Amino acid sequence: GAVVSQHPSWVICKSGTSVKIECRSLDFQATTMFWYRQFPKQSLMLMATSNEGSKATYEQGVEKDKFLINHASLTLSTLTVTSAHPEDSSFYICSAPTGTSGRGEQYFGPGTRLTVT
Amino acid sequence: QKEVEQDPGPLSVPEGAIVSLNCTYSNSAFQYFMWYRQYSRKGPELLMYTYSSGNKEDGRFTAQVDKSSKYISLFIRDSKPSDSATYLCAMSARGNNRLAFGKGNQVVVIP
Numbered sequence: 001g002a003v004v005s006q007h008p009s010w011v012i013c014k015s016g017t018s019v020k021i022e023c024r025s026l027d028f029q030a031t032t033m034f035w036y037r038q039f040p041k042q043s044l045m046l047m048a049t050s051n052e053g054s055k056a057t058y059e060q061g062v063e064k065d066k067f068l069i070n071h072a073s074l075t076l077s078t079l080t081v082t083s084a085h086p087e088d089s090s091f092y093i094c095s096a097p098t099g100t101s102g103r104g105e106q107y108f109g110p111g112t113r114l115t116v117t
Numbered sequence: 118q119k120e121v122e123q124d125p126g127p128l129s130v131p132e133g134a135i136v137s138l139n140c141t142y143s144n145s146a147f148q149y150f151m152w153y154r155q156y157s158r159k160g161p162e163l164l165m166y167t168y169s170s171g172n173k174e175d176g177r178f179t180a181q182v183d184k185s186s187k188y189i190s191l192f193i194r195d196s197k198p199s200d201s202a203t204y205l206c207a208m209s210a211r212g213n214n215r216l217a218f219g220k221g222n223q224v225v226v227i228p
Contacts (some may be wrong), residue, residue, distance in 0.1 A: 028191055031126045032214050043220050044161070044205075097214040103149060103168070106209070106216060107161040 002028050004096050006109035013084055013116055018078045021112045024067075029074035030096035035067075037090045038111075044093065047116030050077040086117045123206055123219025132228050136193040139212050140206035140219045143187065147208040147217070148180055152191045155203045155221070164204075165191065196226045 003026040013019050023033055031052045036044040047071050049057040056069035067089075068080040077096075081088055093111045098104040123140040130136055149168045153161035165180035167173045167189075169219075173180045182221040189208075193200055206219040 004160075006160075034215070044218060046215070049215065069220055091158070095161075095216070097209075100214070101212045103211065105166045105205075106151065106214065107163055108153070111158070111160040113158065 001105065002026075002095065002096075002098050002107045004107045004109040006094060006112050007090075009110060010113060011115070012114045013114070015085055015116055016083055018080055018082045019084055020078055021092055021094075021114075023077045023079070023096070023109050025075045025096045025107075028096075028098050029101065030077075030098075031074060032097060033071065033077040034095045035069065035077070035079050036093045036095070038093060039090055043048060045081075050079075050094075051079075081114065084114070086116045089114055089116045118206050119194070120145060120147075120161045120217045120220045121206065121208065125220040125222060125223060127223040127225065127228060130196055132226055134197060134226075136196050136200065136224055136226070137190065138192075138204050138206070138222050138224070139188060139190040141186075141188050142208060142217070144210065144217070145184075146188065146210035147187075149210045150189050151178055151207045151211045151216070152178075152189075153205040153207060154200075155205060157202075161205055193224075196224075198228050199224050201225050 033050040050071040052071040071077045094110045097106040152165040155161040179192040203221045205221045207216040
């Protein structure tokens with residue numbers, strides 16, 4: 001199947017600093033990517049839809065100024081957690097569909113574990 | 118009513134048994150169906166992708182879709198301890214890549 005990578009896989013940062021997480025589709029192009037966060041033993045929670053060439057669409061309750069998303073190219077989306085706080089500690093996962101308009105498989109990255117101290 | 122219902126209750130089976138998982142959905146616009154396996158602290162891994170009613174088989178895995186009943190299933194034959202994970206159903210509608218998920222089923226295969 002197609003491959004989606006994330007970098008870093010694990011990051012520890014101090015409270016008040018910013019952290020950037022990269023999501024790449026390695027063998028296909030994705031005009032749309034999705035960012036999720038997941039707490040232990042809970043379901044994936046969609047945070048935002050990343051759109052290549054336009055602004056991201058955020059889910060209700062997600063602070064767009066705190067979670068900055070940039071879809072720089074057809075294979076790269078980045079999520080920057082600004083002024084991170086301990087409550088931002090979570091598992092962040094991206095996904096990318098291989099097709100458009102709902103058709104086609106959707107692949108997930110391996111996730112990034114963020115710990116804010 | 119949630120768009121996708123998946124009984125999240127943990128499921129324990131002996132090694133070699135058949136694991137049966139299912140999801141129901143209410144939105145008739147859903148046309149594309151996926152099953153994912155997620156190990157602890159890992160991203161979900163795509164197991165099966167289907168878009169038509171009927172069965173699709175891949176090795177020990179069979180995905181079944183019944184659009185008239187809005188019901189999908191995943192069967193795992195000859196289960197192994199390495200199949201112990203959380204299984205998520207997901208689906209999308211034509212024209213929208215956004216996935217709707219079930220809550221996930223934690224499966225434990227006992228050696």
